[in-house]
Amino acid sequence: MRSIRTFLILTVIATLILFNFIAAIQGYRSSMAEAEQLFDQQMFNTAMLIANLPLEQNTTDFSHSGDIAFQIWKDGKIAASSSNAPVSAIAELTPGYGYINFSGYRWRALAYFDLRQNLWVTLAERSDIRYLLAENVILESVIPLLIGIPLVGLLIWLIVNQGLMPLTQLSKQLREKKAEDLTPLSEMELRPELVQITRSVNSLIERLRSTLEREKRFTADAAHEMRTPISALKVQLHNIAEEVPADSQSLIQLRAGVERMQHLVEQLLVLYRSTPEQLAENSRLLDLYTLAQDVMAEQYYLFESKNQSIELVGDHCTINGNDIALTTLLKNLLSNASKYTPESGQIKISVKKQQQRVRLTVEDSGPGVPEALRNRIFDRFYRGAHQSDRNILGCGLGLTIVQHILVLLGATITVSNSRFPTGSAFIIDFSEAKKADAS
Amino acid sequence: MFLNSITLVLQEILEAALLISVLLALTQSFPKMKRWIILGIFLGVVGAYLFGAYIGSISEWFDYVGQEIVSASMQLSISVLVALIAFLLNPARARVYSTVMLSTICPVLVMLSITREGAEIFLYLQGNMTNSVYTRSVLAGSAIGTGIGISIGVVLFYLLTGLSSKSYWVVSTVVLALIGGNMAAQAILLLTQADWITYSAQLWDSSAVLTEQSLTGRLLYSLVGYEATPSIVQGVGYLSVALLILICGLTTKIKYIEKRRQRHAQ
Structure with a gap:
């Protein structure tokens, strides 16, 4: 994924460097050519000055710098010269500029003829020093x-960052928006370029909100509509039970069927009722150990009917959550454990604090879940692989609901082997409630 | 000194920047590849320093042609690895590479490129900075050369990534072919200088039109491997490697397109 910010900063800086530096090279080249002309003009002026020097002066007095050498030619002979000038001619005695090498350097040379004095001046300047x-x-x-x-x-970086600030803020606003927050995004202080995006997102949020509203209404209506006929069926079933013998196979199967249907409807309602908004609305600090104790007492009849032993160990740990959702979660886990554990089997619940997390473990001495199936058991309507599993009352939604609630609570679940010789262990890790959560 | 520094540094930086830009563009969908390429740059800088610092001893190897042989080996390795990259990343081929393979080739390629080019800059700076009169112009020229070279690399990267997926791969393969061919031709020149390859006749002489030492000449040298007086062996080497890379990168794609067309026709 390519960042707009990096793209803008890098391409703007690269383009700026390219144009500026190429302009600098071009400027350097033309300035050097200009300087060359300037130096040549200066040489010419110097040559004119030398032409007017009195020839009687001692030649060794001329030029001490070593950067300029000259010769004065009169009647084809050197009449005077600087001490650093070569013995031979610096330049051919034709007016103009050229280059010559002597004394280990390259020199710019000029031959100048002075009409008034009727003499030639040849002048040389060290090329490297001019350069x-x-x-x-x-x-x-x-x-x-x-x-x-x-x-x-640095300035470009700051400007691009400033320019992208509205986009960054919009992105931050979206990132920080909680799943249950369906309020529209603010259109205040928006740049014209972002108005359309914000409007589209707001329209999407609005559509989502109305869809969720409809779904909520549907769930409530369906709950009512589906529960009533089932209750009527149960009444009719009760009436029939008085008319036919209690051991009638048809009656037993009819009762089992109605119970299964009622269970399915209840579970479906639980699954679709638990939404992030509902969980957030009723979220509070809960003692997981006490909650487990209450659910265990409430579900005790299940274990008693199968002569199973159940044990709760651990510490009082506080987590942040919704008590209805957590009760449903515990109920489903415990009823699952009871269903799949044989008569006189063992079930153990433990609540323990581990670093920053609270761990709830439900272990049983049932047949266990083979490793290959551990991911599948959370699928909707998945029932065990064995025929014996299918005889157990259930609709295959219990663990789906457990996982659904855990996702909403931000907790994780893993399945492994229990500490009993056989059986499975459901390990759930919750975030421990911080003091700030209490407020 | 100023212009000389610009041309020399720009030539070396540009050669490495082209390769790094194409590699970054080609591997942008591979996670963590950027990190491996940055590691290659870091190793390359260390390699350039070591190569430059020990150039005296290296030169004594292979009967005093060590520098030529080591440089030529690095350039030939770059050519081979570039061809391998073109072969492996050819989008028409089934995934024949593994991320481990790419994570090894890319940093090695970048490291070799930077070691070679960086060592040249290192030696140039070392040679010219001793005379304090030129320090300012050498440093300013080097900075400008580096700036232009890296900027061209950045622009090339965004140009490549901005192209459509079809032309993107074709352009990248052509750039890889130019880099590979250029490296092969340079290696042959060095091996000829070391007398490991016998001297062959001159292919052409375009020094009257464009000298290698001019700024344009140096730029073209970095971009397409321009030489005013190449030998026949250099020309053959350049073309062979460039063709090999083009074949590795493009041929299967053509076959693949034909196959797809046939499938659509059916």
Whole structure:
């Protein structure tokens, strides 16, 4: 994924560098050519000056710098010269500029004829010094450009960041929006470019809100509509039971069928009623150990009917959650454990604090869940692989509901082997409630 | 000194920047590949320093042609690895690479490229910074050369990633072919200088039109491996490697497109 910010910063800086530096090179080249002309003009002026020097003066007095050498030619002979000038002619005695090598350097040479004095002046200037001088002057204008680039880069970075701020804020607003928060995004202080996006998101939120509202209404209506006929069926079943013998196979199967249907409807309602909004609305601090104790007492008849032993161990740990959802979760886990544990089997619940988490473990001495099926058991309407599992009353939604609630609570579940010789262990890790949560 | 520094540094930086840009563009969908390429850059800088610092000893190897041989080996390795990248990443082929394979080739390729080009810059700076008169112009020129080289690399990267998936791969393969061919031609020149390859006749002489030492000449040298007076062996080497990379990168794609067309026709 390519970031818009990086793209803008890098391409703007790269383009700026390319244009500025190429312009600097071009500027350097033309400035160097200009400097060359300037130096040549200066040489010419110097040659004119030398032509007017009195020839009687001692030649050794001329030129101490070593950067300029000259010769004065009169009647084809050297009449005077600087001490650093070569013995031979610096330049051919034809007016104009050229280059010559002597004394281990390259020199710019000029031959100048003075009509008034009727003499030739040949003048030479060290080429490397002219070049260095010109380059140093021109570099003075290039170096600020180089120093300026990091500063300009920093400025571009700040400007791009500032320019993208509304986008960053919108993205932050969306990221921080909780799943249950269906309020529209604020359109205040929005840049025109972002108005359309915000409107589209708001329209999507509105549609989602009305869909959820409809679903909630449907669930409530369906609950009412489906429960009433089932209750009527149960009344009729009770009436029939008085008319036919109690051991009638048809009656037993009819009763089992109605019970299964009632269970299915209840479970379906639980599954679709638990939404993030509902959980958030009724979320409070709960003692998981006490809650497990209450559910265990409430469900005790299940274990008693199968002569199973149940044990609760651990500490009082506080978590943040919805008591209805957590009760449903515990009920489903315990009824599952009881269903799949044989007569006189063992069930153990433990609540323990582990670092920053609270761990709830429900273990049984049933047949256990093979490793390959451990992911599938949370699928909707999945029942055990064995025929014996299918004879157990249930609709295959218990563990789906457990997982659904856990996702909403932000907890995790893992399935492993129990500490009994056979059986499975359902391990759930909740975040421990912090003190701030209490407020 | 200023212009010389710009041209030399720009030439070296540009060669490495082209390769890194194409590699980054080609591997952008691979997680963590950017990290491996950055590791390659880091290793390359260390390698360039070591190569430059021990150039005296390296030169003594292979009967005093060590520098040429080591540089040529690095360039030939770059050519081979570039061809391998073109072969492995060819989008028309089934996934023949593994992430481990790519995570090894990419940093090695980048490291070799930066070691070679970086060592040249290191030696140039070391040679010219001793004369303090030129320090300013050498540093300013090097900074400008580096800036232009990296900027061209950045622009190339975004140009490549902005292309449609069809032309994106074709352009990338062509750039890889130019890099591979250029490296092979340079390696042959070095091996000829070391007398490991016999001297062959000159293919052409375009020095009157464009010298290698000019800024444009140096830019073209980095971009397409321009030489004013290449030998026949260099020309053959360049073309063979460039063709090999083009074949590795593009041929299966053509077959694949034909197969798809046939499938659609059916």
